[in-house]
Amino acid sequence: MASLSRIGGRALADLLPDLRAMPGPVYSALSHAVSTLVLDGRIATETRLPSERELAVALQLSRATVTAAYDSLRADGFLASRTGSGSFVTVPAGSRPRPSLSRWSTSNSEAPDVIDLSCAALPAPPDVVQEALAAAATQLAPYLLGDGYEPAGLPVLREAVAVRFTARGVPTRADQILITNGALHSLDLLLRLLIAPGDRVITELPTYPGALDAIRASSGRVVPVPMAPTGGWQVGQLQATLRQTAARLAYLTPDFHNPTGALVPESERRDVLRVARQTGTTVVVDESFIELGFSGSERPTAQIDATVITVGSLSKPVWGGLRIGWLRASRDLVHRLAALRTSIDMGGAVLDQVVAANLFDRIDEIATARVAELMPQRDALVAALTRELPQWRTNLPQGGLSLWAELDAPLSTPLTLLAAQAGVVVVPGSRFGVDGTLERFLRLPFALASDRLDEAVRRLARAWALLDRSGLAARQLVVA
Protein backbone atom coordinates (compact mmCIF):
# COMPACT_ATOMS: atom_id res chain seq x y z
CA MET A 1 0.00 0.00 0.00
CA ALA A 2 1.40 3.42 -0.85
CA SER A 3 1.55 5.94 1.95
CA LEU A 4 -1.15 8.61 1.90
CA SER A 5 0.88 11.64 2.94
CA ARG A 6 4.38 12.35 4.15
CA ILE A 7 6.16 14.30 6.82
CA GLY A 8 9.52 15.94 6.24
CA GLY A 9 12.58 15.63 8.47
CA ARG A 10 12.29 19.11 9.86
CA ALA A 11 8.55 18.81 10.55
CA LEU A 12 9.12 15.53 12.38
CA ALA A 13 12.00 17.03 14.34
CA ASP A 14 9.65 19.82 15.47
CA LEU A 15 7.23 17.26 16.90
CA LEU A 16 9.85 15.29 18.83
CA PRO A 17 10.85 15.92 22.44
CA ASP A 18 14.49 16.37 23.44
CA LEU A 19 15.71 12.83 22.74
CA ARG A 20 18.93 13.24 24.67
CA ALA A 21 16.96 14.07 27.81
CA MET A 22 15.05 10.78 27.58
CA PRO A 23 16.25 7.66 29.40
CA GLY A 24 18.11 4.94 27.49
CA PRO A 25 19.92 5.06 24.17
CA VAL A 26 18.94 7.78 21.70
CA TYR A 27 17.73 5.33 19.04
CA SER A 28 15.29 3.83 21.52
CA ALA A 29 14.13 7.30 22.65
CA LEU A 30 13.53 8.19 18.99
CA SER A 31 11.61 4.99 18.35
CA HIS A 32 9.50 5.48 21.47
CA ALA A 33 8.81 9.14 20.66
CA VAL A 34 7.66 8.32 17.12
CA SER A 35 5.36 5.51 18.27
CA THR A 36 3.88 7.85 20.89
CA LEU A 37 3.23 10.49 18.21
CA VAL A 38 1.42 7.85 16.16
CA LEU A 39 -0.64 6.56 19.06
CA ASP A 40 -1.60 10.08 20.11
CA GLY A 41 -2.72 10.94 16.60
CA ARG A 42 -0.06 13.63 16.11
CA ILE A 43 1.17 11.74 13.08
CA ALA A 44 -1.60 10.01 11.14
CA THR A 45 -1.16 6.35 10.28
CA GLU A 46 0.05 5.74 6.72
CA THR A 47 2.12 8.90 6.78
CA ARG A 48 5.46 8.38 5.05
CA LEU A 49 8.40 9.16 7.31
CA PRO A 50 11.45 11.03 6.02
CA SER A 51 14.32 8.92 4.76
CA GLU A 52 16.83 7.89 7.39
CA ARG A 53 19.37 10.27 5.92
CA GLU A 54 16.97 13.24 5.91
CA LEU A 55 15.92 12.64 9.52
CA ALA A 56 19.53 12.14 10.63
CA VAL A 57 20.38 15.56 9.18
CA ALA A 58 17.32 17.24 10.74
CA LEU A 59 18.07 15.76 14.17
CA GLN A 60 21.85 16.05 13.90
CA LEU A 61 22.17 12.35 14.70
CA SER A 62 24.20 9.66 13.03
CA ARG A 63 22.49 7.77 10.25
CA ALA A 64 23.11 4.53 12.22
CA THR A 65 21.05 5.87 15.14
CA VAL A 66 18.07 6.66 12.92
CA THR A 67 18.43 3.29 11.18
CA ALA A 68 18.34 1.55 14.55
CA ALA A 69 15.25 3.56 15.56
CA TYR A 70 13.46 2.69 12.32
CA ASP A 71 14.42 -0.98 12.78
CA SER A 72 12.99 -0.91 16.27
CA LEU A 73 9.75 0.75 15.05
CA ARG A 74 9.51 -1.89 12.34
CA ALA A 75 10.03 -4.71 14.85
CA ASP A 76 7.28 -3.27 17.09
CA GLY A 77 4.82 -2.99 14.20
CA PHE A 78 4.85 0.82 13.92
CA LEU A 79 6.63 1.06 10.59
CA ALA A 80 6.08 -0.72 7.31
CA SER A 81 8.34 -0.41 4.32
CA ARG A 82 7.57 -0.92 0.66
CA THR A 83 10.27 -1.04 -1.94
CA GLY A 84 10.25 2.19 -3.85
CA SER A 85 7.70 3.97 -1.64
CA GLY A 86 9.61 4.44 1.61
CA SER A 87 8.60 3.71 5.19
CA PHE A 88 5.22 4.68 6.52
CA VAL A 89 3.84 4.63 10.04
CA THR A 90 1.18 2.17 11.02
CA VAL A 91 -0.03 0.49 14.20
CA PRO A 92 0.56 -3.10 15.23
CA ALA A 93 -1.93 -5.63 13.88
CA GLY A 94 -4.74 -6.33 16.30
CA SER A 95 -5.00 -2.77 17.57
CA ARG A 96 -7.58 -1.56 15.07
CA PRO A 97 -10.92 -0.68 16.61
CA ARG A 98 -14.24 -2.21 15.74
CA PRO A 99 -16.34 0.43 14.00
CA SER A 100 -18.92 1.14 16.64
CA LEU A 101 -19.20 0.74 20.36
CA SER A 102 -20.46 2.16 23.60
CA ARG A 103 -23.73 3.88 22.90
CA TRP A 104 -25.33 1.09 20.94
CA SER A 105 -23.80 -1.81 22.80
CA THR A 106 -23.89 -0.64 26.41
CA SER A 107 -26.47 -2.51 28.38
CA ASN A 108 -25.64 -0.38 31.43
CA SER A 109 -27.31 2.74 30.10
CA GLU A 110 -30.65 1.49 31.44
CA ALA A 111 -29.18 0.91 34.91
CA PRO A 112 -30.19 3.35 37.66
CA ASP A 113 -28.08 6.46 38.12
CA VAL A 114 -25.89 5.89 35.11
CA ILE A 115 -24.55 9.15 33.73
CA ASP A 116 -24.49 8.86 29.96
CA LEU A 117 -21.80 11.00 28.37
CA SER A 118 -21.63 8.95 25.19
CA CYS A 119 -23.51 11.39 22.99
CA ALA A 120 -23.02 15.09 22.30
CA ALA A 121 -26.70 15.95 21.92
CA LEU A 122 -29.47 17.66 23.85
CA PRO A 123 -33.08 16.85 24.66
CA ALA A 124 -35.68 18.91 22.79
CA PRO A 125 -36.34 22.37 24.25
CA PRO A 126 -39.58 22.47 26.29
CA ASP A 127 -42.80 22.86 24.26
CA VAL A 128 -41.13 24.04 21.07
CA VAL A 129 -41.49 20.83 19.08
CA GLN A 130 -45.05 20.27 20.34
CA GLU A 131 -46.02 23.79 19.22
CA ALA A 132 -44.47 23.25 15.80
CA LEU A 133 -46.29 19.93 15.55
CA ALA A 134 -49.62 21.54 16.43
CA ALA A 135 -49.08 24.18 13.75
CA ALA A 136 -48.05 21.51 11.23
CA ALA A 137 -51.25 19.55 11.87
CA THR A 138 -53.28 22.55 10.68
CA GLN A 139 -51.09 22.95 7.57
CA LEU A 140 -51.03 19.36 6.40
CA ALA A 141 -54.26 19.18 4.38
CA PRO A 142 -52.92 20.51 1.04
CA TYR A 143 -49.97 18.11 1.15
CA LEU A 144 -52.29 15.15 1.56
CA LEU A 145 -53.74 15.91 -1.87
CA GLY A 146 -50.40 15.23 -3.54
CA ASP A 147 -48.42 11.97 -3.69
CA GLY A 148 -46.08 13.07 -0.88
CA TYR A 149 -42.83 12.14 -2.63
CA GLU A 150 -40.38 15.03 -2.63
CA PRO A 151 -36.82 13.66 -3.10
CA ALA A 152 -35.26 17.13 -2.82
CA GLY A 153 -37.43 18.10 0.13
CA LEU A 154 -40.59 20.16 0.64
CA PRO A 155 -40.36 23.52 -1.14
CA VAL A 156 -41.41 25.37 2.01
CA LEU A 157 -38.52 23.89 3.99
CA ARG A 158 -35.97 24.29 1.20
CA GLU A 159 -37.00 27.93 1.07
CA ALA A 160 -36.67 28.33 4.84
CA VAL A 161 -33.14 26.87 4.79
CA ALA A 162 -32.19 29.04 1.81
CA VAL A 163 -33.48 32.18 3.52
CA ARG A 164 -31.38 31.38 6.59
CA PHE A 165 -28.23 30.93 4.51
CA THR A 166 -28.96 34.19 2.70
CA ALA A 167 -29.49 36.01 5.99
CA ARG A 168 -26.03 34.75 7.10
CA GLY A 169 -24.50 36.35 4.01
CA VAL A 170 -24.49 33.29 1.74
CA PRO A 171 -26.97 34.11 -1.03
CA THR A 172 -28.86 30.89 -1.66
CA ARG A 173 -31.83 29.84 -3.78
CA ALA A 174 -34.19 27.08 -2.65
CA ASP A 175 -33.07 24.89 -5.57
CA GLN A 176 -29.56 24.80 -4.05
CA ILE A 177 -30.92 23.06 -0.97
CA LEU A 178 -31.53 19.34 -0.51
CA ILE A 179 -33.48 18.36 2.59
CA THR A 180 -32.16 15.17 4.22
CA ASN A 181 -32.67 13.01 7.30
CA GLY A 182 -29.84 14.75 9.16
CA ALA A 183 -26.33 16.00 8.52
CA LEU A 184 -24.94 12.47 8.49
CA HIS A 185 -27.43 11.49 5.82
CA SER A 186 -26.28 14.52 3.80
CA LEU A 187 -22.69 13.34 4.00
CA ASP A 188 -23.64 9.78 3.16
CA LEU A 189 -25.49 10.91 0.02
CA LEU A 190 -22.53 13.02 -1.07
CA LEU A 191 -20.13 10.13 -0.56
CA ARG A 192 -22.36 7.78 -2.53
CA LEU A 193 -22.44 10.19 -5.44
CA LEU A 194 -18.91 11.55 -5.41
CA ILE A 195 -16.66 8.77 -4.13
CA ALA A 196 -15.41 5.77 -6.06
CA PRO A 197 -13.86 2.85 -4.16
CA GLY A 198 -10.38 3.79 -2.95
CA ASP A 199 -10.86 7.54 -3.36
CA ARG A 200 -9.20 9.52 -0.64
CA VAL A 201 -11.21 11.63 1.78
CA ILE A 202 -9.39 14.04 4.07
CA THR A 203 -10.74 14.46 7.59
CA GLU A 204 -9.58 16.20 10.70
CA LEU A 205 -8.07 13.93 13.37
CA PRO A 206 -9.94 13.62 15.70
CA THR A 207 -13.28 13.87 13.95
CA TYR A 208 -16.93 12.86 14.23
CA PRO A 209 -16.95 9.02 14.23
CA GLY A 210 -20.14 8.81 12.17
CA ALA A 211 -18.31 10.56 9.33
CA LEU A 212 -15.42 8.09 9.54
CA ASP A 213 -17.85 5.18 9.38
CA ALA A 214 -19.70 6.73 6.45
CA ILE A 215 -16.46 7.25 4.50
CA ARG A 216 -15.42 3.66 5.12
CA ALA A 217 -18.89 2.41 4.17
CA SER A 218 -18.56 4.22 0.85
CA SER A 219 -15.19 2.43 0.34
CA GLY A 220 -13.37 5.74 0.55
CA ARG A 221 -9.93 5.89 2.17
CA VAL A 222 -9.75 8.13 5.18
CA VAL A 223 -6.77 10.48 5.16
CA PRO A 224 -6.73 11.95 8.66
CA VAL A 225 -4.89 15.21 9.30
CA PRO A 226 -3.98 15.80 12.96
CA MET A 227 -5.41 18.93 14.55
CA ALA A 228 -3.14 21.26 16.48
CA PRO A 229 -2.44 20.25 20.09
CA THR A 230 -3.87 23.62 21.13
CA GLY A 231 -7.03 23.02 19.05
CA GLY A 232 -7.89 24.07 15.51
CA TRP A 233 -6.38 23.21 12.15
CA GLN A 234 -2.71 22.73 11.31
CA VAL A 235 -3.04 24.70 8.13
CA GLY A 236 0.36 23.77 6.68
CA GLN A 237 -0.32 20.10 7.20
CA LEU A 238 -3.79 20.29 5.68
CA GLN A 239 -2.38 22.10 2.68
CA ALA A 240 0.47 19.61 2.31
CA THR A 241 -1.92 16.66 2.55
CA LEU A 242 -4.20 18.20 -0.08
CA ARG A 243 -1.21 18.59 -2.40
CA GLN A 244 0.28 15.18 -1.71
CA THR A 245 -2.83 13.04 -1.88
CA ALA A 246 -5.03 14.64 -4.54
CA ALA A 247 -7.94 13.70 -2.29
CA ARG A 248 -11.34 13.65 -3.96
CA LEU A 249 -13.07 15.16 -0.98
CA ALA A 250 -12.28 16.86 2.32
CA TYR A 251 -14.78 16.63 5.18
CA LEU A 252 -14.12 19.47 7.63
CA THR A 253 -15.85 20.93 10.68
CA PRO A 254 -14.38 24.39 11.23
CA ASP A 255 -17.34 25.65 13.28
CA PHE A 256 -17.26 24.20 16.80
CA HIS A 257 -15.69 20.96 15.80
CA ASN A 258 -16.80 17.67 17.36
CA PRO A 259 -15.03 16.66 19.64
CA THR A 260 -12.76 19.67 20.37
CA GLY A 261 -15.22 22.59 20.12
CA ALA A 262 -12.64 24.52 18.07
CA LEU A 263 -13.54 27.44 15.79
CA VAL A 264 -11.20 27.93 12.83
CA PRO A 265 -10.40 31.57 11.95
CA GLU A 266 -11.42 32.91 8.55
CA SER A 267 -7.84 33.41 7.34
CA GLU A 268 -7.03 29.73 7.95
CA ARG A 269 -10.16 28.63 6.10
CA ARG A 270 -9.13 30.84 3.19
CA ASP A 271 -5.65 29.33 3.10
CA VAL A 272 -6.95 25.76 3.06
CA LEU A 273 -9.74 26.45 0.56
CA ARG A 274 -7.27 28.09 -1.83
CA VAL A 275 -5.18 24.93 -1.97
CA ALA A 276 -8.26 22.68 -2.19
CA ARG A 277 -9.30 24.64 -5.29
CA GLN A 278 -5.86 24.09 -6.79
CA THR A 279 -5.94 20.35 -6.11
CA GLY A 280 -9.53 19.95 -7.32
CA THR A 281 -10.64 18.61 -3.92
CA THR A 282 -14.33 19.05 -3.11
CA VAL A 283 -14.68 20.52 0.36
CA VAL A 284 -17.66 19.50 2.49
CA VAL A 285 -18.11 21.63 5.59
CA ASP A 286 -20.25 20.27 8.40
CA GLU A 287 -22.08 23.10 10.17
CA SER A 288 -23.96 20.89 12.61
CA PHE A 289 -22.85 22.99 15.60
CA ILE A 290 -22.91 26.41 13.93
CA GLU A 291 -25.67 27.78 16.20
CA LEU A 292 -23.88 26.77 19.39
CA GLY A 293 -21.03 29.30 19.52
CA PHE A 294 -20.09 30.81 22.88
CA SER A 295 -18.40 33.99 21.77
CA GLY A 296 -19.40 34.72 18.23
CA SER A 297 -18.80 32.92 14.98
CA GLU A 298 -16.70 33.20 11.84
CA ARG A 299 -17.61 34.16 8.31
CA PRO A 300 -19.55 31.22 6.76
CA THR A 301 -17.20 28.98 4.80
CA ALA A 302 -19.48 28.98 1.76
CA GLN A 303 -19.17 32.77 1.69
CA ILE A 304 -15.39 32.50 1.45
CA ASP A 305 -15.61 29.96 -1.36
CA ALA A 306 -18.88 29.44 -3.21
CA THR A 307 -17.86 25.93 -4.31
CA VAL A 308 -17.87 24.61 -0.75
CA ILE A 309 -20.69 22.17 0.00
CA THR A 310 -22.31 22.86 3.36
CA VAL A 311 -24.18 20.29 5.42
CA GLY A 312 -26.31 21.26 8.39
CA SER A 313 -29.07 20.03 10.59
CA LEU A 314 -31.66 20.81 13.26
CA SER A 315 -30.25 18.01 15.44
CA LYS A 316 -27.87 20.06 17.57
CA PRO A 317 -29.71 23.37 17.93
CA VAL A 318 -33.19 21.83 18.25
CA TRP A 319 -33.51 18.04 18.50
CA GLY A 320 -31.85 15.01 16.93
CA GLY A 321 -35.11 13.11 16.99
CA LEU A 322 -36.51 15.34 14.26
CA ARG A 323 -34.06 13.77 11.77
CA ILE A 324 -34.04 16.90 9.64
CA GLY A 325 -30.89 18.07 7.93
CA TRP A 326 -29.88 19.63 4.64
CA LEU A 327 -27.07 20.32 2.29
CA ARG A 328 -26.30 23.40 0.23
CA ALA A 329 -24.58 22.88 -3.10
CA SER A 330 -24.90 23.86 -6.75
CA ARG A 331 -28.31 23.41 -8.30
CA ASP A 332 -26.91 20.71 -10.54
CA LEU A 333 -25.45 18.69 -7.69
CA VAL A 334 -28.67 18.99 -5.68
CA HIS A 335 -30.54 17.70 -8.71
CA ARG A 336 -28.23 14.70 -9.05
CA LEU A 337 -28.45 13.93 -5.34
CA ALA A 338 -32.25 14.10 -5.44
CA ALA A 339 -32.20 11.69 -8.37
CA LEU A 340 -29.93 9.34 -6.41
CA ARG A 341 -32.35 9.49 -3.52
CA THR A 342 -35.18 8.10 -5.56
CA SER A 343 -33.35 4.78 -5.47
CA ILE A 344 -32.73 4.97 -1.72
CA ASP A 345 -35.63 6.40 0.30
CA MET A 346 -37.70 8.53 -2.12
CA GLY A 347 -37.33 11.56 0.19
CA GLY A 348 -38.05 12.54 3.77
CA ALA A 349 -41.33 12.40 5.69
CA VAL A 350 -43.67 15.26 4.75
CA LEU A 351 -45.07 15.77 8.24
CA ASP A 352 -41.59 16.03 9.77
CA GLN A 353 -40.62 18.61 7.18
CA VAL A 354 -43.72 20.72 7.82
CA VAL A 355 -42.89 20.61 11.53
CA ALA A 356 -39.30 21.64 10.75
CA ALA A 357 -40.42 24.55 8.57
CA ASN A 358 -42.35 25.87 11.56
CA LEU A 359 -39.22 25.77 13.70
CA PHE A 360 -37.07 27.89 11.46
CA ASP A 361 -38.33 31.25 12.73
CA ARG A 362 -37.42 30.20 16.23
CA ILE A 363 -33.89 28.87 15.75
CA ASP A 364 -32.20 32.05 17.02
CA GLU A 365 -34.37 32.15 20.12
CA ILE A 366 -33.79 28.43 20.78
CA ALA A 367 -30.04 28.64 20.17
CA THR A 368 -29.66 31.66 22.46
CA ALA A 369 -31.34 29.75 25.28
CA ARG A 370 -29.18 26.69 24.54
CA VAL A 371 -25.95 28.65 24.67
CA ALA A 372 -27.00 30.33 27.92
CA GLU A 373 -27.37 26.85 29.45
CA LEU A 374 -24.33 25.29 27.82
CA MET A 375 -21.71 27.87 28.80
CA PRO A 376 -22.08 27.37 32.56
CA GLN A 377 -22.14 23.60 31.95
CA ARG A 378 -18.91 23.80 29.98
CA ASP A 379 -17.39 25.88 32.78
CA ALA A 380 -18.62 23.41 35.40
CA LEU A 381 -17.06 20.52 33.51
CA VAL A 382 -13.74 22.33 33.13
CA ALA A 383 -13.78 23.28 36.82
CA ALA A 384 -14.56 19.69 37.87
CA LEU A 385 -11.72 18.35 35.71
CA THR A 386 -9.30 20.93 37.10
CA ARG A 387 -10.30 19.94 40.61
CA GLU A 388 -10.53 16.15 40.30
CA LEU A 389 -8.10 15.36 37.49
CA PRO A 390 -5.56 18.20 37.41
CA GLN A 391 -3.08 16.00 35.55
CA TRP A 392 -5.40 15.96 32.50
CA ARG A 393 -5.21 18.81 29.99
CA THR A 394 -8.12 20.47 28.22
CA ASN A 395 -8.62 23.25 25.72
CA LEU A 396 -11.59 25.51 26.30
CA PRO A 397 -14.23 24.72 23.63
CA GLN A 398 -15.40 27.82 21.78
CA GLY A 399 -18.77 26.24 21.11
CA GLY A 400 -20.51 22.95 20.52
CA LEU A 401 -21.30 20.32 23.06
CA SER A 402 -18.06 18.64 24.09
CA LEU A 403 -14.48 19.04 25.15
CA TRP A 404 -11.47 16.93 24.32
CA ALA A 405 -9.44 15.97 27.34
CA GLU A 406 -5.83 14.86 27.10
CA LEU A 407 -5.12 12.18 29.71
CA ASP A 408 -1.74 11.73 31.32
CA ALA A 409 -1.54 8.15 30.00
CA PRO A 410 -2.83 6.47 26.82
CA LEU A 411 -5.51 4.48 28.61
CA SER A 412 -8.77 5.87 27.28
CA THR A 413 -10.34 2.50 26.44
CA PRO A 414 -9.52 0.80 29.75
CA LEU A 415 -10.85 3.93 31.46
CA THR A 416 -14.16 3.75 29.61
CA LEU A 417 -14.55 0.10 30.62
CA LEU A 418 -13.88 0.86 34.26
CA ALA A 419 -15.99 4.02 34.14
CA ALA A 420 -18.98 2.03 32.86
CA GLN A 421 -18.76 -0.10 35.99
CA ALA A 422 -18.59 3.10 38.04
CA GLY A 423 -21.75 4.43 36.35
CA VAL A 424 -20.41 6.78 33.65
CA VAL A 425 -20.70 5.94 29.99
CA VAL A 426 -18.00 7.61 27.90
CA VAL A 427 -16.55 6.94 24.48
CA PRO A 428 -12.77 6.47 24.24
CA GLY A 429 -10.68 8.87 22.21
CA SER A 430 -9.82 6.15 19.72
CA ARG A 431 -13.40 6.21 18.44
CA PHE A 432 -12.67 9.67 17.02
CA GLY A 433 -9.65 8.52 15.04
CA VAL A 434 -8.46 5.68 12.92
CA ASP A 435 -6.45 2.56 13.62
CA GLY A 436 -6.78 2.63 17.39
CA THR A 437 -4.80 5.82 17.94
CA LEU A 438 -5.92 8.70 20.22
CA GLU A 439 -5.90 6.46 23.29
CA ARG A 440 -4.54 9.43 25.25
CA PHE A 441 -7.78 11.37 24.76
CA LEU A 442 -11.35 11.34 25.95
CA ARG A 443 -14.35 13.24 24.53
CA LEU A 444 -16.52 14.68 27.29
CA PRO A 445 -19.85 16.26 26.35
CA PHE A 446 -21.25 18.98 28.59
CA ALA A 447 -24.86 18.48 27.57
CA LEU A 448 -25.97 17.54 31.10
CA ALA A 449 -26.70 19.74 34.12
CA SER A 450 -23.65 20.93 36.07
CA ASP A 451 -24.29 18.73 39.12
CA ARG A 452 -24.42 15.63 36.91
CA LEU A 453 -21.18 16.66 35.22
CA ASP A 454 -19.59 17.15 38.64
CA GLU A 455 -20.65 13.68 39.69
CA ALA A 456 -19.52 12.17 36.37
CA VAL A 457 -16.04 13.65 36.78
CA ARG A 458 -15.84 12.42 40.38
CA ARG A 459 -16.62 8.90 39.13
CA LEU A 460 -14.13 9.21 36.30
CA ALA A 461 -11.44 10.34 38.73
CA ARG A 462 -12.12 7.32 40.95
CA ALA A 463 -11.92 5.00 37.93
CA TRP A 464 -8.72 6.70 36.74
CA ALA A 465 -7.13 6.23 40.16
CA LEU A 466 -8.00 2.53 40.05
CA LEU A 467 -6.38 1.93 36.67
CA ASP A 468 -3.24 -0.09 36.98
CA ARG A 469 -0.57 1.73 34.98
CA SER A 470 2.04 -0.95 35.58
CA GLY A 471 1.24 -2.73 32.32
CA LEU A 472 1.07 0.55 30.41
CA ALA A 473 3.22 -0.40 27.45
CA ALA A 474 1.29 -3.61 26.94
CA ARG A 475 -2.09 -2.01 27.35
CA GLN A 476 -1.81 1.20 25.45
CA LEU A 477 -3.06 -0.44 22.27
CA VAL A 478 -6.16 -2.02 23.77
CA VAL A 479 -9.21 -0.89 21.85
CA ALA A 480 -12.68 -2.05 22.77
Ligand SMILES: Cc1ncc(COP(=O)(O)O)c(C=O)c1O
Ligand atom coordinates in the same frame (compact mmCIF):
# COMPACT_ATOMS: atom_id res chain seq x y z
C1 LIG B 1 -20.12 16.85 13.37
C2 LIG B 1 -21.40 16.09 13.34
N1 LIG B 1 -22.05 15.96 12.18
C3 LIG B 1 -23.20 15.27 12.09
C4 LIG B 1 -23.75 14.68 13.21
C5 LIG B 1 -25.04 13.93 13.05
O1 LIG B 1 -26.02 14.87 12.84
P1 LIG B 1 -27.48 14.49 12.40
O2 LIG B 1 -28.22 14.06 13.61
O3 LIG B 1 -28.00 15.75 11.82
O4 LIG B 1 -27.38 13.40 11.37
C6 LIG B 1 -23.12 14.79 14.44
C7 LIG B 1 -23.68 14.15 15.64
O5 LIG B 1 -23.07 14.09 16.67
C8 LIG B 1 -21.91 15.51 14.50
O6 LIG B 1 -21.25 15.64 15.64
